[in-house]
Amino acid sequence: MIEGEIMELSDRKKKILASVVERYIQTGEPVGSKVLCEGLAVSSATVRNEMSELSEIGYLEQPHTSAGRIPSQKGIRFYINNLMPMYDISNADRFAVQSRFDNFDGEPKDILADAAKILSEITGCAAVALTPYDINAFIKKVEMVPLGSRTVLIIIMMSTGVIKSKICRCDGELDIKNAELFYNIAAAYFIGRSSDDFNIAVIQTLAVSLGDKALMMTPLLVTLTELAKEASTCNIIIDGQSKLLGFKDLEPNVYNMFEQFKNSANIARLINKGSEKTNIIIGRESMNRAFENASIICSKYAVGGRYVGAVGVIGPLRIDYSRIIPNIINISEIVGNVLSELIEE
Amino acid sequence: MIEGEIMELSDRKKKILASVVERYIQTGEPVGSKVLCEGLAVSSATVRNEMSELSEIGYLEQPHTSAGRIPSQKGIRFYINNLMPMYDISNADRFAVQSRFDNFDGEPKDILADAAKILSEITGCAAVALTPYDINAFIKKVEMVPLGSRTVLIIIMMSTGVIKSKICRCDGELDIKNAELFYNIAAAYFIGRSSDDFNIAVIQTLAVSLGDKALMMTPLLVTLTELAKEASTCNIIIDGQSKLLGFKDLEPNVYNMFEQFKNSANIARLINKGSEKTNIIIGRESMNRAFENASIICSKYAVGGRYVGAVGVIGPLRIDYSRIIPNIINISEIVGNVLSELIEE
DNA sequence: TATTAGCACTCTCTTAGTTTGAGTGCTAAC
């Protein structure tokens, strides 16, 4: 065996590696040469020789000398890239999921919460969903609704379909004139712009130009700016976290994983990684200690032809990839379709 | 010792019980007679006799014959009711928390989320907060905002200060006339009423009376009904769940506890239990297996002079009661004040 | 040359036995 790294594996080695991975995923136990030679027309000794070579090039490893082999993370990666059979999801399953989104009537985050819930149910793992984030998102509509004499609800709608509202308390009476001024300012400075186009400094400049109306308008504009920021940042929704408690492999990291889940930005980066639609992150590939024994499988959804978010599953390394991957892809496509319908009107 | 149950404990027994509870809370280890006799001017044998009697009446228990004593749940209950010193929270601490709510500008659920967060930080345990629930709550205001030609956002504001909004998709163009009709219906049938006053059946009757406008109005009214229901049900907010993973005592139940947290109604019932402002639930008193090894400490907050919700902490039985209780009470009072200010205008 | 049977070897896991130490309960004396 010279230069294992770039060597093309023999068919028999591939078959053995695939068997080890599949058995390991099923049982969680190291796999010995004896059970493997049943499926191949060779003796256990031959299998042992092959396994020993697969160990040398880092695809298999041994928990200890007298145990069978388990696939290394590198081995799982090779299996996924080259050996894993890819079944398509059955039409029955597809429609079962689809039907849960029919007649959907709500905001993007509700759809994504549902998607995460379904995904968690199907997979038995934790599921993550990201709300749409589009670098080109802009404010589509701004509305205000007076709730009390000095309290208004400000509502913002983004081009991504995201809707957010926030209460704002004013320093003075909010009459028709002030409302009109607010709408004019919104139309002139906010609508059609992205949240990157303004910040507190811009608001201050704007406020100065308003003269004696500044005192009245500033809280409203600050709230609007905050809203735009919030509506433009991608939120993460997690469902079924507690299911991770059931996996022994994850036990040493489960607390850290839970802590990571609070760090939306980190998770979003992980889930959105890469430019491919579907992305699988095996253990240490995440470059995050909390997930060193976890697998993250995610699939981006497209709204209006652009990838703006993703849904995914977080589980143990020995997750049932070939069953779960098509399900995640299916849901990401359904979510994309539903969200696309929402904004096109 | 005749009839232990109703016997008044001697001062020495009280002192011993208190010492056992306090030491156990601090260390988590069974407490032996040797360490206890240091604080009392008696020998360990005397302490052993006393402990043996405290065990007989069920205030102490032994993990096994040759271990020290730990307080039983009944023992902890007695300690809390009769022996625990109650310190008041320092002014510095009080103001530190108060300052985090100054200039608060938002919805009740944001305040409660902040309260839960702070409580979880202070206590190192999971914290729960209930959004205001008032059996006498009524709809104070209804608004609608068109977002697209067939999409409107309906907004509801309750007498409790709770604000909710929801998107509704209509079957036809929503012109001024339809909007006016909607506002008229809202004023006539919804505002001033509680969510118990209407349901799908009422809406159907109402729809029939609308004649050819029914098709247009029904989705709006259904959404409004759903909103009223949602805004009237008490939501629970949980923070710091993952902190429970750190407590060994809770380990066997932590998965079940996490599952329970999804059942808002159950948790709400538990947290709102009793008529006292402050409520402590020791283990099995919760009548819920998931919490049989947990303590729940909660304190109700008042809005406009009525208890409408509560904040609380969930942790192990050996939680530091005397430090945590005043903190929970403090936060519940601050939350009540902030929420009361919000609705009075 | 690739494959295989055979066998010594390694290492975990289980079970049983031992020791240690903390802490108790009881008794008899104070």
Add this chain to the structure above:
DNA sequence: GTTAGCACTCAAACTAAGAGAGTGCTAATA
């Protein structure tokens, strides 16, 4: 009522031995 003294109990930490699964290596075989 209190205490010193002592036998007793039990968990936890070690040790030892045996079983079992699975390996690596070697020499024979096709």
